[in-house]
Amino acid sequence: MAGSFASLVIAGLAFHGSHVLVSSTRLRGSLREQIGERGYLILYSLVALATFAWFVMAYAQAPTLPLWGLKRWMVFVPIVVMPIATIFLIAGYTVPNPTAVGMERAAAADDPAPGILRITRHPILWAIGLWAAAHLVVNGDLASVIFFGSLLLLAFGGTLLVDRKKRLALGSNWARLAQVTSNVPFVAILAGRTKLRLYEIGALRIVAGLLLYAVLFLAHPVITGRAITF
Numbered sequence: 001m002a003g004s005f006a007s008l009v010i011a012g013l014a015f016h017g018s019h020v021l022v023s024s025t026r027l028r029g030s031l032r033e034q035i036g037e038r039g040y041l042i043l044y045s046l047v048a049l050a051t052f053a054w055f056v057m058a059y060a061q062a063p064t065l066p067l068w069g070l071k072r073w074m075v076f077v078p079i080v081v082m083p084i085a086t087i088f089l090i091a092g093y094t095v096p097n098p099t100a101v102g103m104e105r106a107a108a109a110d111d112p113a114p115g116i117l118r119i120t121r122h123p124i125l126w127a128i129g130l131w132a133a134a135h136l137v138v139n140g141d142l143a144s145v146i147f148f149g150s151l152l153l154l155a156f157g158g159t160l161l162v163d164r165k166k167r168l169a170l171g172s173n174w175a176r177l178a179q180v181t182s183n184v185p186f187v188a189i190l191a192g193r194t195k196l197r198l199y200e201i202g203a204l205r206i207v208a209g210l211l212l213y214a215v216l217f218l219a220h221p222v223i224t225g226r227a228i229t230f
Helices: 002-023 026-061 072-093 104-108 123-138 142-169 172-180 203-224
Strands: none
Touching (some): 002 026, 002 142, 072 123, 072 203, 123 142
């Protein structure tokens, strides 16, 4: 048992450590100078995919050590949260985002935060964070706490790291972006700094997000080997 948990921890350290090392240290600048922006993105993606696959396999093979019992209400947490996460994911990948790698010039647009960016400037990271948080609630064992808990911290911590880097990279355009959007969803809207415009997000993105949720829900037993019970 100790060996299995050790494997999970080592895989997690490899994934999170490589993620931070490649993207948030001087190594990033060095790599971009040596292999170019495209080469850096390819290398970063390959390292992230390989280490994440290792992390997933280690989690699947880890023993179950219960920490809390599953309550009936907990089952409904991912059912409520996951449609939001999948809409954030689809909308986030299909809108020019100044906080994304290589998209800094979008901050100079007349409207630097359209659509889903009015809700949060980090829709993809929030999608991952919401996914991790929802699954952490319904998986009350040590391996799940290590797996989903660390991904939750990486996603939400990542929003702060990205903000810090973009504040430096965007210069005066950062103030324009920060004024009309927020890290935490809906804060800028509630503060009156921007308005929710669902038509900018678009029905197609919302429907696509809900369809993705439906596919993941129906395929859950195949993907995880665990059926969703009510």
